[in-house]
Amino acid sequence: MKFAVEVASKLSGRVGCLVQTETGQKFPTPLLLQTTKGGSIPYLSREVFKYLTEDSQILEICLSTTDHMEEALKAFKSGIASFVGFPEYLSFVTLKDPCEESPSGFHVKDAVPFFTRRGKKELTADRFMDIIEVFKPNIYHSLCDNDTDINSSKKRVIKSVDRTENFFKACLERHKISETLRNSLFFAPIVGGYNKHARSQSIEFVSKHPEVGGFMIDGLHSNGEHATKIPRESLKDIVSHCVQKLNTDKPKMMLGAYTPLAVLELIRLGVDIFDTSYIYLTSTNSQGLVFDYNLAAEKRSNHLALDLNDESYAEDFTPILEGCSCLACQKHTKAYINHLIKTKELLGPILLMIHNMHHYLMFFESIRNCIAGDKLPELIQLVEGCVSEETVAKEDKKIPPILEQVEPASVAT
Incomplete structure (x- = not known):
């Protein structure tokens, strides 16, 4: 996949386009990923969703709700989007469900705590990449330690950056040699909580690698409604710092249930990709x-x-x-x-x-x-x-x- 900026304005963000090179499918940005649970868009059947929009979409597949599909996908061999009934859509695979608050803590040296419908697991970089190769996504990000928010200590923030760098190196090595993932867009997570020095360190490390196709600014909240309650000025300050240091030619993603006003402010700063978890939360809250x-x-x-x-x-x-x-x-x-x-x-x-x-x-x-x-x-x-x-x-x-x-x-x- 390729990304191109079509319109850029200092005051108004930018309009771009993600293009799947194999099919020529175009996805204009700012873009909404369709958040799924268990591979399905919540509350909406395929037919009802098609009634809503005929445009091609990118499904956000959360491993925390789909990891149980791994064995079936090995036999299926055609990728997660086809498996869940949307063969004409692309897929983006992430670890956590942005609609549900993620438990904090439970860290071990070489793995990330992984909370699924069947309980807690520990996910190493190699195990994560094994799953990614089975799911065959069009877009994915490397494993990361994003267990930080506005209240995280400096020690926790520094540890998240160091662990994320180690996970990134291991995932990137697998990405470079994988025939299955050679056409997949590889996103690098940018972590560091609300600490600008830590964010700069994270950005400097991943920016050295030309294989990176985009950036995911992460570690700002613990998902669920927590994302709706972030102080807007704090969010703008740290995201502005990150965007100014990141390569302008590559897309920038932020996952979570950010409010419409926060989304607009983030777009003005230069963020390109969001998800629909906010829609799910508003609907379930009547x-x-x-x-x-x-x-x-x-x-x-x-x-x-x-x-x-x-x-x-x-x-x-x-x-x-x-x-x-x-x-x-x-x-x-x-x-x-x-x-x-x-x-x-x-x-x-x-x-x-x-x-x-x-x-x-x-x-x-x-x-x-x-x-x-x-x-x-x-x-x-x-x-x-x-x-x-x-x-x-x-x-x-x-x-x-x-x-x-x-x-x-x-x-x-």
């Missing part, structure tokens, strides 16, 4: 995305998402989002989805996943158009307005009416 992404629209939303579990929607017979063309909004109402959620019907999260996926795919299309038109700052301002309005509304809702007129000094005492 939320429907309604934030604005169309600069030309006359009617504006003052919310990022609606909590459709709220009683206020029990008799609201309007769609999740007026004007949305997705199947959920065309055929169903907030009241019906509220009823499905209350009765714990599986159709509830299915309809939310349909809407949220459609909304996010359109959001990324708008991002690419805004970058091409040098209007990404305006889009960031638009989404920031939705977030600000929603934050104020939530804070107001938390204040008990009896305290609204109490003097600040009285409350403090």
Whole structure:
């Protein structure tokens, strides 16, 4: 696979394209990887997902939910994307599920703790590459120690960098001699927590190797909802430091459930590839995305998402989002989805996943158009307005009416 930058702007990030050289398939960036669980897009059948988009996709295959498929894949011999029923899609294989918080600790010298549906395992670099050769992904990254976040100690951060360098060397040696992986794009993980010196060391080490096809900025959170709670300024500061030191000709990836506003800020800094774990989390939390992404629209939303579990929607017979063309909004109402959620019907999260996926795919299309038109700052301002309005509304809702007129000094005492 090859990556090419098509449009670059100092203020608006960049638009590029991942191209599979064997077939000529093109994947425009900024790009969304389709997060899967057990090889399937959560809540959506193949037919329903095809109804959502006819565009080719790249599946994010998490080994923590698919490692049990290894023996069957050895016999199948055609790669993970074909095995899970999407032969026309490409695949990206990663270790951890970005939708679920990863346990911390359990480190041993030459292996990474690996938490699967069948319990904890220890994964060495050689064992990891054995699995990768069986899965035959189009894109993958080397094994790494990414067990760091904003609260990690300096000692833990330094150890993660040293261990990741050792894993990288072992994986790269296998990659260079593997006939199975010779056409696969090999991503190098950049670790080091929120320590700029450690990040620089990690970048300097992997940048020496021309075989590296892209970079994955990792070790910023422990996955799951943890990624949505990272202080935005801290995230921007460390990612900006990394991007400035990385090769501009190669794609940069960040996995995790980053919020729409965080995604926009990261794209402005130069990050190219994300995943759909945020969509999964909003859908399972009974939320429907309604934030604005169309600069030309006359009617504006003052919310990022609606909590459709709220009683206020029990008799609201309007769609999740007026004007949305997705199947959920065309055929169903907030009241019906509220009823499905209350009765714990599986159709509830299915309809939310349909809407949220459609909304996010359109959001990324708008991002690419805004970058091409040098209007990404305006889009960031638009989404920031939705977030600000929603934050104020939530804070107001938390204040008990009896305290609204109490003097600040009285409350403090």
